[in-house]
Amino acid sequence: MNAEAVTPELPPVPEAVTDRIGLIQYEEEGGFPVEHGYIWTTCASVENGNPLFWDDEVADALTDGPIAPPTMLSVWFRPHHWSPGRTEPAVPLQAHFDLKDDLDLPEAIISSNTNTFHDPVRIGDQVRSRQILRSISEPKTTRLGHGRFWTIDVEYLNQNDALLGVESYTAFGYRRPTVAGS
């Protein structure tokens, strides 16, 4: 008997999901203010000797004081591994996991990720983030399976509401092809 991949039909995107496009979701504060120790640890981990992060005189001259490397944007928001009273693990990018559930697409990969950097992150900043679903595609078939692409922005702001940066994730949620006749 020949085994043949079968592409399952996808139901339409529920209105409750399309209604979320463009809405701010999951606005949350980071667990601690931006601190210098993590900046040095991160620079040490990649042997980054940029004087902007090690020499206060350079930082004063160029950036009006010490700043964090731009690529550390999301570091300030990742939850502690444990905190008192928490019984469930904190899940980053919750809007992504919501879509997997709501669209009944059990598998998902992040296919690309664009980080855009705005105002510098400064020592002592209290960073907060918010998630915004930007788009959901029509059904698509890739080598992984049949599903939909979606794009979610995570915006990071400081205590003065200044935009620090945006991480834009494009994901493909899908079902693996089922095999007929097996």
Add this chain to the structure above:
Amino acid sequence: MERLVHGDVSVGDVLPELGIDVTATTVVLGALASRDWRPMHHDRDFAINRNGTRDIFLNTPNQAAWFERYVTDWTGPTGRLGRMTFRMNTPVFPGDHMIFTATVTGTEVDDTGCGWIDLDVALMVGDVATTTCATRVALPLDNDDNPWARRGDAWRP
């Protein structure tokens, strides 16, 4: 550290390569520095038996930090990152020798007078581009210019 200015750079310029031997310490230090506690970045048994990979592997935020270091080693401290687009193809493991390469793909001065450089950056292991990163970085137009001083509408990454 050298400080590049916009006029020093032309399309087609190739950046000096950076080679790094990856160890388990590289992976674990990078994961913990980026507050990524997931076990595939520090627990070899988990990585092999649950993820099906051959070892622990570099996490994405730490790869971003490596890309930043590589680009700003070239620009000097006045280089200001505007945008990075990553495509992750295959993992990077302890024992790999990673080599960062980059080519200048564009230069422009925008309407606000900000000088931009576009780069195609790759993290190579052997012949494989394990991760690519299209990077947009601002450089000063001259020694009196400072991209870090730009705010609001004058900064369009």
